[in-house]
Amino acid sequence: MAWTEAHxxxxxxxxxxxxxxxxxxxxxxxxxxxxxxxxxxGPGNGPLLAGPAPRNDGKRLNPANEWxxxxxxxxxxxxxxxxxxxxxxxxxxxxxxxxxxxxTPLMLRQNxxxxxxxxxxxxxxxxxxxxxxxxxxFLSLADSDKDAPNENFARELxxxxxxxSGYTEEDIRQAARALTGFxxxxxxxxxxxxxxxxxRHDGGVKxxxxxxxRFMPADVLDLVMAHPRHAPFLVSKLWSFFITAPxxxxxxxxxxxxxxxxxxxxxxxxxxxxxxxxLYSRLGAPDMVKAPVVYVAGSMRQTGTFVTDGAPVWMxxxxxxxxxxxxxxxxxxxGPAWMSSNAMRVRFDWANHLLRxxxxxxxxDTGDPVLTPDQALAAALAAAGRPHVSGTxxxxxxxxxxxxxxxxxxGDDKWEVRERVERATMLQRSLRxxxxxxxxxxxx
Amino acid sequence: MNLRVLAAAVxxxxxxxxxxxxxxxxxxxxxxxxVGIAEREFRIxxxxxxVAPGTVRFNVRNFGEDVHDFAVVTRGGRIVRQTQAIAAGxxxxxxxxxxxxxxxxxxxxxxxxxxxxxxxxxxxx
Numbered sequence: 001m002a003w004t005e006a007h008x009x010x011x012x013x014x015x016x017x018x019x020x021x022x023x024x025x026x027x028x029x030x031x032x033x034x035x036x037x038x039x040x041x042g043p044g045n046g047p048l049l050a051g052p053a054p055r056n057d058g059k060r061l062n063p064a065n066e067w068x069x070x071x072x073x074x075x076x077x078x079x080x081x082x083x084x085x086x087x088x089x090x091x092x093x094x095x096x097x098x099x100x101x102x103x104t105p106l107m108l109r110q111n112x113x114x115x116x117x118x119x120x121x122x123x124x125x126x127x128x129x130x131x132x133x134x135x136x137x138f139l140s141l142a143d144s145d146k147d148a149p150n151e152n153f154a155r156e157l158x159x160x161x162x163x164x165s166g167y168t169e170e171d172i173r174q175a176a177r178a179l180t181g182f183x184x185x186x187x188x189x190x191x192x193x194x195x196x197x198x199x200r201h202d203g204g205v206k207x208x209x210x211x212x213x214r215f216m217p218a219d220v221l222d223l224v225m226a227h228p229r230h231a232p233f234l235v236s237k238l239w240s241f242f243i244t245a246p247x248x249x250x251x252x253x254x255x256x257x258x259x260x261x262x263x264x265x266x267x268x269x270x271x272x273x274x275x276x277x278x279l280y281s282r283l284g285a286p287d288m289v290k291a292p293v294v295y296v297a298g299s300m301r302q303t304g305t306f307v308t309d310g311a312p313v314w315m316x317x318x319x320x321x322x323x324x325x326x327x328x329x330x331x332x333x334x335g336p337a338w339m340s341s342n343a344m345r346v347r348f349d350w351a352n353h354l355l356r357x358x359x360x361x362x363x364x365d366t367g368d369p370v371l372t373p374d375q376a377l378a379a380a381l382a383a384a385g386r387p388h389v390s391g392t393x394x395x396x397x398x399x400x401x402x403x404x405x406x407x408x409x410x411g412d413d414k415w416e417v418r419e420r421v422e423r424a425t426m427l428q429r430s431l432r433x434x435x436x437x438x439x440x441x442x443x444x
Numbered sequence: 445m446n447l448r449v450l451a452a453a454v455x456x457x458x459x460x461x462x463x464x465x466x467x468x469x470x471x472x473x474x475x476x477x478x479v480g481i482a483e484r485e486f487r488i489x490x491x492x493x494x495v496a497p498g499t500v501r502f503n504v505r506n507f508g509e510d511v512h513d514f515a516v517v518t519r520g521g522r523i524v525r526q527t528q529a530i531a532a533g534x535x536x537x538x539x540x541x542x543x544x545x546x547x548x549x550x551x552x553x554x555x556x557x558x559x560x561x562x563x564x565x566x567x568x569x
Contacts, residue, residue, distance in 0.1 A: 064491045065480040067503055067535065101507045103482045103489050189563045190482070190489030 013444035016084025054307035068313035089118035166229035292319035302385030303359030318346035367424025373401035380431035
């Protein structure tokens with residue numbers, strides 16, 4: 001397979017939040033294997049975050065106690081991380097194990113669980129999720145006892161987290177019995193923690209997936225992971241996070257073998273998906289809609305913009321994605337569902353925000369009227385981080401640059417010079433805006 | 445799984461609720477500060493248990509299904525300040541200037557306080 005800057009850009013967008021021009025050039029030269037290794041294994045030594053620490057209107061973030069600072073805290077990691085795949089996979093798990101309406105400190109704790117295990121052992125991750133207070137309270141696993149087993153967690157464990165199919169209602173009921181015994185503790189200032197109380201656990205024999213035993217909570221998780229439907233289910237979902245076309249049967253079988261062969265490790269599966277030719281199809285016509293947080297974090301990385309205010313919080317919400325608050329246990333609807341008319345308007349507003357406050361900014365009266373249309377377009381492309389632009393869009397942008405010069409006075413009077421500068425300023429703003437907000441900017 | 449190990453793994457003290465490593469932690473010497481509050485039937489959770497004297501901003505989110513409110517009450521039972529009704533799924537911020545002491549945080553709606561919607565916060569250095 002040939003390996004070009006277009007391949008690097010596709011890889012870095014799907015596995016993270018885009019590639020800078022320098023990265024595209026460097027990893028096009030380094031080759032396919034080196035590029036994939038860099039993305040999957042991370043930067044190695046050195047600080048994980050690069051760039052100025054986040055602020056919200058001049059103040060340090062206080063994620064647990066200030067509105068929106070939790071979202072800004074995570075967005076900042078996506079913008080500044082030197083290991084973007086780790087954040088992208090944290091986002092994947094946040095959607096996969098969708099949890100909401102829980103105390104902010106618990107949601108932050110869960111987010112750290114996802115990040116810590118983002119590319120590690122699924123067994124470790126699932127056990128962590130099974131013990132996670134936010135999840136336990138969201139799906140009523142906490143305080144489910146032998147006298148009234150709550151089926152919520154058992155049901156989602158099979159339907160959404162681990163299998164998708166291949167189980168019965170009776171399997172859910174029996175698993176719910178095996179999952180009883182967790183007990184939440186509170187005092188007069190709130191939540192203290194969760195313990196396992198054997199007195200509240202159903203210690204009887206349960207029959208799950210045709211096997212009988214006095215199963216405990218961890219046994220239920222193991223039974224799900226040992227189920228023949230588990231590996232195809234999980235690798236298919238991982239595939240769909242990175243590639244729009246459905247996975248061919250042979251790819252699912254191959255990825256499932258990788259997954260089982262590695263002892264349920266996530267990283268080898270992701271590495272195989274990122275190396276699959278399907279990821280690099282139609283390089284000139286990207287077809288995956290950027291999720292709102294990918295659009296925002298990606299454009300911030302592209303334009304050298306950092307977290308300085310709370311605007312991304314409400315703007316991403318307006319685009320349909322409120323981090324730490326997925327709409328249901330099934331997570332968000334991805335793909336074209338992101339492109340509602342209102343969401344697209346807010347995406348347009350986001351480009352305005354970058355123009356006013358971010359790295360796309362063009363100060364008043366700084367446009368260079370001497371630039372040719374091609375030079376003006378080149379300057380805008382550089383400011384916007386040289387994003388992917390289709391040939392059609394480039395032609396239209398160039399036409400805009402040509403049109404902007406029409407009817408301009410060419411004299412040396414002060415008002416004539418000023419009008420040319422103002423027109424050049426407006427042109428530069430328009431080009432930069434359209435490079436981020438136009439149709440090509442919404443896809444990767 | 446060993447039950448004792450599991451229990452040890454899932455219990456965590458309030459002080460151990462982990463903030464991100466690079467997040468701002470409560471500033472013991474800063475005046476006042478922000479305190480996250482969660483309300484639901486029928487509990488109030490306080491994300492910081494101690495705050496410095498000064499103007500304290502209570503950021504209240506109603507995670508419940510019913511309408512609640514939020515009030516700061518002295519030990520003697522006097523309401524220092526309270527919000528208007530907070531609809532389910534919405535938020536309110538209540539700034540209150542507080543001196544050193546222990547305050548009750550309650551929902552004054554119907555019998556919600558008696559049913560468990562109360563908490564405490566210590567204001568001091």
